[in-house]
Amino acid sequence: MKISEIAKMAGVSAATVSRYFNNGYLSEEKREAIRRVVEATGYEPSLQAQMLRTKVTHTLGVIVPKIDSDSIGRVVTGISETAEKLGYRIILGVSQMDESREGDFLVSFNKGMVDGIIFLATVITDDLSKKISESEAPVVICGQYYEQGHCVYHDEYHAMYDMARHVLRCGRNKVGYIGGKIEDKAYGGDRQRGFEDAMVSAGIIPEADRMVVEQLSVEGGYAGAEMLLRAHGDTNAIVCATDRTAVGAIKYIRNLGLRVPTDIIVTGQGDSILARNITPSITSLQYYYEECGRESVEMMMRIINGEEAGKNVKLSYSLIERESTRV
């Protein structure tokens, strides 16, 4: 069933049928005739043909490092909800934390498959940055600050700053930190800087070996706590870059026979279901992941529609105190 057949049935030209679906510049009489035929046949214009002709796909490409993650899942929820509401579908690229695959998606999405790309990156290397700037389709970086382009991100720096201050307010002064790689801007760099600056602001210069870099997993947290406590037996607080890390740290602390929060207080980040339900429940930072997804899509829409989009959007957070710091 194609437009020309509909046209013939309705006694008009194909152009008129096209107008019926698009700008609607036609007489009531013809409109009605076409409406009847369309209704009777259940005709729908071919998306392929429309895309070929108009170069508009009503599709957004979404690149994520992984999809089996609490926080990323929530961001994608926000993206998909908003996109659907606005009549866009999303095509998903899971890079498995592999930078070269992120690049591959970036270029393959650019073969006319999408109107825009929302990119949840981890480490944005020079190579990726180059591909981003060469992308024909507009790119919005979601989840971290990106100087050279559009982005929507959480205020991880101040969040971690506040968290560290909170720990100090709990009366602890021998504070360890377990975080991710510095190159990972959001999870690594920003959080660690926030921690350090908060310490310094309280007159404490954290020794290098009070801050360890680890995998952001339960196992990483376990190993990180081990390193911290071996180096400094006096540690009475551990700030972790993620909830999972905090869980691992707590495990190690308990294995030593020490107690949380009595001996050592621990904080996480992300407000995951894990943090809420483990014993002791973990003081954590809540980010608005769904909103991050939503804002990214909305920024993308402004770009696509040629409106004033703004370079970036910084999202807020809130600190949720739980048992792991309640002394």
Next chain:
Amino acid sequence: MKISEIAKMAGVSAATVSRYFNNGYLSEEKREAIRRVVEATGYEPSLQAQMLRTKVTHTLGVIVPKIDSDSIGRVVTGISETAEKLGYRIILGVSQMDESREGDFLVSFNKGMVDGIIFLATVITDDLSKKISESEAPVVICGQYYEQGHCVYHDEYHAMYDMARHVLRCGRNKVGYIGGKIEDKAYGGDRQRGFEDAMVSAGIIPEADRMVVEQLSVEGGYAGAEMLLRAHGDTNAIVCATDRTAVGAIKYIRNLGLRVPTDIIVTGQGDSILARNITPSITSLQYYYEECGRESVEMMMRIINGEEAGKNVKLSYSLIERESTRV
């Protein structure tokens, strides 16, 4: 840059360039000439035009109830990995557990957008079943048994059967069950039947109020345990349909001043990060979610390629014993 321009540059016809990219039926001489031009220009055929002409999209539609879920995230990981390896992209539809949106995706994916649909459904109503059978694109149901069509699913029935037997072997005989709605085939029906049959096989006819239906969440588990223990104070084991439910049940039990596993043993299902890390760690059932995604894609490929696909694939499981049943 279009194929005819490449053709002109290489001194051949567009048809020949097309052959270069497809069946390759051409002389070494021309092949080389075209190769040079393609290399120099970086030309790539337009996907839109190819789709319009061939009706092949190399795209799979994936419909999920939600994406911010541990198990679904893992299934989608399996799907996306396998699809990418085979040269397919995936377009994602998140239904937010809304049956009518599942139907919408089913029809909208059928407007020539995809070569096949992988459907992670919850409750397959008659209406959905109708839409599935009317779908032009082949549909594979992923995650539950589906009589009328292709499916890949976990053996939830036997898994739960084994779990219930395990509880009995622990010496407990007053067993409660907290599950989901029966219409939800996998999470509700199969698991509950497995539980019941295991009880019956041991000569125990479970009273109706030893089995409660709840939301499969922490809160649901809490409420479910409350109902169970109010009705039967003698309960000494609770089998839960999911890990989250088990977490909630444990919370309630502890609030009562009872202990897990000493007074009441508890089991979950899904082997989530939560089950592994909570105290006490929860005896759970491990399913192979990534594999479920992978098998679904592979079955889809067989269907698309017209090979013998098989009606369904049943996946295995394993029971992981942890503290919550170690007496």
Next chain:
DNA sequence: TCTCCTTATGAAATCGTATTCACATGTTAA
């Protein structure tokens, strides 16, 4: 020498739409 087959190739049709352009009305202003 004639036929038949294989190997290469190009011209043209096709996929299904949107859009430009030209044209035919009818209406209004001068």
Next chain:
DNA sequence: TTAACATGTGAATACGATTTCATAAGGAGA
């Protein structure tokens, strides 16, 4: 009455590939 303009419509073309069909050259077999 004429010029100017708004309104509606269809023919033709472009989007960028694939595929069918026709044809040409060259070799093999009779």
